[in-house]
Amino acid sequence: xxxxxESSSTGELVRVMRRRISDNVYEQLLHAILEHRFQxxxxxxxxxxxxxxxxxxxxxxQAIDRLSEEGLVDVRPRSGTFVAQAxxxxxxxxxxxxxxxxxxxAETAVLHVCDQDLTELxxxxxxxxxxxxxxxxxxxxxxxxxxxxHLLIVRLSGxxxxxxxxxxxxxxxxxxxxxxxxxxxxxxVPQAQREHRAMVAALRARSAQDLAEVLATHVQRSKVALIxxxxxxxxxxxxxxxxx
Numbered sequence: 001x002x003x004x005x006e007s008s009s010t011g012e013l014v015r016v017m018r019r020r021i022s023d024n025v026y027e028q029l030l031h032a033i034l035e036h037r038f039q040x041x042x043x044x045x046x047x048x049x050x051x052x053x054x055x056x057x058x059x060x061x062q063a064i065d066r067l068s069e070e071g072l073v074d075v076r077p078r079s080g081t082f083v084a085q086a087x088x089x090x091x092x093x094x095x096x097x098x099x100x101x102x103x104x105x106a107e108t109a110v111l112h113v114c115d116q117d118l119t120e121l122x123x124x125x126x127x128x129x130x131x132x133x134x135x136x137x138x139x140x141x142x143x144x145x146x147x148x149x150h151l152l153i154v155r156l157s158g159x160x161x162x163x164x165x166x167x168x169x170x171x172x173x174x175x176x177x178x179x180x181x182x183x184x185x186x187x188x189v190p191q192a193q194r195e196h197r198a199m200v201a202a203l204r205a206r207s208a209q210d211l212a213e214v215l216a217t218h219v220q221r222s223k224v225a226l227i228x229x230x231x232x233x234x235x236x237x238x239x240x241x242x243x244x
Contacts, residue, residue: 022059095223
């Protein structure tokens with residue numbers, strides 16, 4: 001009787017892990033928060049979400065726990081679960097961490113960048129110009145391209161852990177942008193675009209120092225602007241008094 005090769009052939013395969021339901025629930029809730037379908041301060045009903053997604057409450061609770069760990073929802077005992085609101089101190093600390101990671105990325109990004117990367121970065125800057133011309137209607141698309149631009153620079157560092165940490169900061173900054181909706185966003189775009197072009201120029205020149213400097217200026221300016229927006233939204237009366 002011939003010997004079957006079934007054992008030896010299947011023994012080389014790696015079992016594919018099925019995705020957990022809670023992962024899908026998490027992604028849907030995350031996108032709902034970041035896309036304004038759930039606003040900061042909105043109460044999240046676990047039973048209602050479970051019914052709407054046609055799942056049990058367990059994966060919803062698991063997803064909520066994960067969002068809570070990331071600071072995107074607040075779980076208040078005996079009160080309920082709510083979409084997190086912008087916190088000035090937390091946003092400031094997040095920007096400080098981002099600035100430090102940018103500096104680290106700049107050290108090696110200039111060593112790995114190639115002509116194709118520069119072409120892609122130039123293309124993202126041009127697309128951001130196009131969406132900026134649309135005013136508030138183009139803001140969300142502009143913001144998405146802006147994040148892709150910065151992520152590409154970080155990815156060029158070749159440091160996977162750095163890339164992972166940097167990407168995790170996005171949700172925290174987006175929750176603030178959802179809250180304040182960038183009050184004078186259009187007025188800030190020209191300066192931001194000049195800085196983006198300076199970053200590309202620094203990469204093209206393979207100058208880590210120039211790249212680090214423009215990144216630091218860019219992130220600090222964004223930090224100050226977003227915190228000013230948060231204060232204006234949370235204290236409209238005092239803001240109007242200060243400007244009168």
